Amino acid sequence: GQNIDQPTEMTATEGAIVQINCTYQTSGFNGLFWYQQHAGEAPTFLSYNVLDGLEEKGRFSSFLSRSKGYSYLLLKELQMKDSASYLCAVRDNNAGNMLTFGGGTRLMVKP
Amino acid sequence: DTEVTQTPKHLVMGMTNKKSLKCEQHMGHRAMYWYKQKAKKPPELMFVYSYEKLSINESVPSRFSPECPNSSLLNLHLHALQPEDSALYLCASSQGSSGANVLTFGAGSRLTVL
Numbered sequence: 001g002q003n004i005d006q007p008t009e010m011t012a013t014e015g016a017i018v019q020i021n022c023t024y025q026t027s028g029f030n031g032l033f034w035y036q037q038h039a040g041e042a043p044t045f046l047s048y049n050v051l052d053g054l055e056e057k058g059r060f061s062s063f064l065s066r067s068k069g070y071s072y073l074l075l076k077e078l079q080m081k082d083s084a085s086y087l088c089a090v091r092d093n094n095a096g097n098m099l100t101f102g103g104g105t106r107l108m109v110k111p
Numbered sequence: 112d113t114e115v116t117q118t119p120k121h122l123v124m125g126m127t128n129k130k131s132l133k134c135e136q137h138m139g140h141r142a143m144y145w146y147k148q149k150a151k152k153p154p155e156l157m158f159v160y161s162y163e164k165l166s167i168n169e170s171v172p173s174r175f176s177p178e179c180p181n182s183s184l185l186n187l188h189l190h191a192l193q194p195e196d197s198a199l200y201l202c203a204s205s206q207g208s209s210g211a212n213v214l215t216f217g218a219g220s221r222l223t224v225l
Contacts, residue, residue, distance in 0.1 A: 031211060033214075042115075042201060042218045043201075048211055048213065050211065087154075096166070097209040098156055098159065098167060098208070101153035101154050102153060103153050104151075104153050
C-alpha cells in the first residue's frame with residue numbers, strides 16, 4: 001500500500017507565495033503528479049516529477065526528493081482563483097502503475 | 112478535442128433503479144478509468160480499462176458494472192445501489208497507463224441514491 005500525506009487546509013494572502021507539502025511511502029515509485037481541483041469540478045493536471053529537482057511552470061513549481069519521499073508544490077503571486085484543493089498523486093510500479101491520490105490540501109486565498 | 116465528456120452531470124436514483132453513466136473521449140487514449148469521489152475526499156480508483164480490456168477492478172461491489180464498448184467509450188452500469196454510493200463519479204483517460212502518462216478527467220457525474 002501507499003501512504004500519502006498532505007496538510008488538510010492552508011490559508012494564504014493574495015499576492016503571496018505558498019508551499020504545499022506532500023510526503024509519501026511507496027515500494028515502487030514511478031512518478032508524482034499534482035492536480036488542482038475546484039469545488040465540484042474535475043481535477044486538472046498541474047505538474048509531474050519523476051526525477052529529483054524542481055520543475056517550473058509559470059507561477060507554479062513542483063519539487064521532488066525521492067530519497068526523502070517528499071514533494072512540494074509552490075504557488076507564487078497568489079490569485080483569488082487559486083483557491084482550490086491541491087491533490088498529490090503517486091504512481092507505483094508495484095500497484096499496477098496506478099495513481100493513488102493523497103487526501104488533498106484545501107487552499108483558501110484571502111484578499 | 113482534448114476533453115473527456117461525461118453524462119449525465121447529475122443523476123438521482125432509487126435503490127431499485129437501473130441507470131448508466133457514460134464517458135467519451137476522442138483523444139486516442141487507450142486507458143480509461145472510473146474514480147469515485149466523496150465530498151472533501153480524494154478520488155478513489157474503481158476500474159481501469161486498457162486497450163478496451165478490464166485490467167483493474169479495485170474490489171468494487173458488483174452493483175457497479177463497467178463496460179467499454181470501444182476505445183472511445185466507457186460506461187458504468189448501476190443497479191441496486193445504496194445511499195452510501197452517493198458521490199461524484201469521475202471518468203478519466205490517458206495515453207497509456209504507466210510512467211508520465213497524465214490523466215485527463217471529465218467533469219464528473221454527481222450521483223444521489225435515495
